[in-house]
Amino acid sequence: MAVDAAALPTWALTAGVFVLAGAVKGLLGLGLPTVSMALLALWMPQAEAAALLVLPSLVTNLWQAGPWREALALLRRTAGLQIGLAAGTLGGLAVWGPPAGRIGGLLLGLALIAYAGWGLAGRARTLTPRQARRAGPIVGMLTGLLTALTGVFVMPVVPYLQSLGLDQPALMRALGLSFSTCTLALGIGLGGSSGMVGADVGWASVAMLAPAWLGMALGQRLQARMPVPLFRRCFFAALAVLGGWMVLRA
Numbered sequence: 001m002a003v004d005a006a007a008l009p010t011w012a013l014t015a016g017v018f019v020l021a022g023a024v025k026g027l028l029g030l031g032l033p034t035v036s037m038a039l040l041a042l043w044m045p046q047a048e049a050a051a052l053l054v055l056p057s058l059v060t061n062l063w064q065a066g067p068w069r070e071a072l073a074l075l076r077r078t079a080g081l082q083i084g085l086a087a088g089t090l091g092g093l094a095v096w097g098p099p100a101g102r103i104g105g106l107l108l109g110l111a112l113i114a115y116a117g118w119g120l121a122g123r124a125r126t127l128t129p130r131q132a133r134r135a136g137p138i139v140g141m142l143t144g145l146l147t148a149l150t151g152v153f154v155m156p157v158v159p160y161l162q163s164l165g166l167d168q169p170a171l172m173r174a175l176g177l178s179f180s181t182c183t184l185a186l187g188i189g190l191g192g193s194s195g196m197v198g199a200d201v202g203w204a205s206v207a208m209l210a211p212a213w214l215g216m217a218l219g220q221r222l223q224a225r226m227p228v229p230l231f232r233r234c235f236f237a238a239l240a241v242l243g244g245w246m247v248l249r250a
Contacts, residue, residue, distance in 0.1 A: 011207075014040065018056055018211035025060055025212075026219020027226075028235050029172045030179070032057055032212065034152045034242045037099075038249060047098030047190070048201060050151035054187040055205040056212035061183055063216070064176030074174050080136035081160070085153070085181045088144020093189035099151040106250035108146055111155045112243025119159075119236035126165045135160065144182065148189070152246075153182035154239070168231065 017039045024031035033053055040049035065071045075082065127135065143157040161174045223231065 010043070013043075014052075014204075015208065015211040018053075018208045019215040022056070022060060022212040022215025022217075023219040024215075024238065025064070026216035026221075027223045028219075028231075028238050029064065029175045030154060030158065031238060031242060032060060032216075033179075033183075034154060034246070037151050038242075038245050041249070046151065050099050050186065051190050051201045052205050052208065053151070054183060054190070055202075056208045058180060058183040058187065059209055060212055060216050061176045061180040063213075065173050065180060066176075070170070071173050071177055074170065074177055077164075078136060078161075078174065078178070080133060081140040081157070081178065082181045084137040084140020084142075085144045085147075085157070085178060086140075086185045088141040089147045089153075089182055089185035090144070090189050092145040092148025093186070096148055098190055099149060102250040103149070105150045105152075105246045108150050108152060108155055109243040109246030109248075109250060112239050112246065115155065115159055116236045116240035116243060119162075119239070120233065125163055127160075127163045132160075132164055143178075144185065147182050147186060150246075151186065153179055153186075154242075158239070 017036055018032075021032040021035035021039075024035050036053045036056075037046070037049050040052065044052075139156050139160040143153055143155065146155060147153040157178050158175070161171060161178065164174070166174055226234070
């Protein structure tokens with residue numbers, strides 16, 4: 001993606017995608033990879049889109065995970081999950097290569113729709129600490145494998161984190177922490193095994209930091225004024241919309 005006059009419309013459109021995706025993430029705590037992948041793949045290869053979102057996703061996730069005193073406590077509590085996320089993502093990329101297939105996107109979209117329907121119906125479940133420890137590595141591995149297939153890290157880590165009984169700020173930190181792990185593993189896997197994170201894509205990813213950060217700041221300001229019941233409905237409705245979009249693309 002060279003910076004020249006002919007490429008300026010593409011750069012502007014790409015920056016707009018990251019402002020929108022960042023706003024969704026700032027409001028709901030997730031959605032930047034999903035929105036970015038869904039829209040960027042309209043004019044660029046899926047693997048290039050995944051490489052482009054690595055830095056914006058990582059920086060916004062680290063921001064969301066703070067303050068770090070609370071984040072470190074969550075890291076200890078979800079250590080098994082984080083290990084599974086990294087292992088699943090790196091292992092999936094080693095086996096399948098960079099995200100390119102439609103089947104993974106279709107399965108992920110259907111899972112998002114089903115989970116959103118379950119959440120909107122009010123059927124939430126809280127795991128005991130023992131159940132959470134046992135399920136964490138498995139959930140992480142499955143999420144990592146789907147990340148390798150689609151470049152999107154949402155299921156089943158989101159319902160797992162919600163089942164821990166965290167309050168809204170802690171849930172946002174836990175999502176940011178887990179998504180940071182997936183993003184780091186995705187970036188390492190793309191750069192090391194496929195060579196997709198070259199100089200051009202790397203500098204483009206740096207350039208998209210500002211639009212993503214701006215969008216997230218706008219979304220967080222709106223989230224701070226949102227009542228918890230409304231936040232919950234918006235959260236699950238957004239998952240349903242994102243899932244439907246992925247199914248239609250697949």
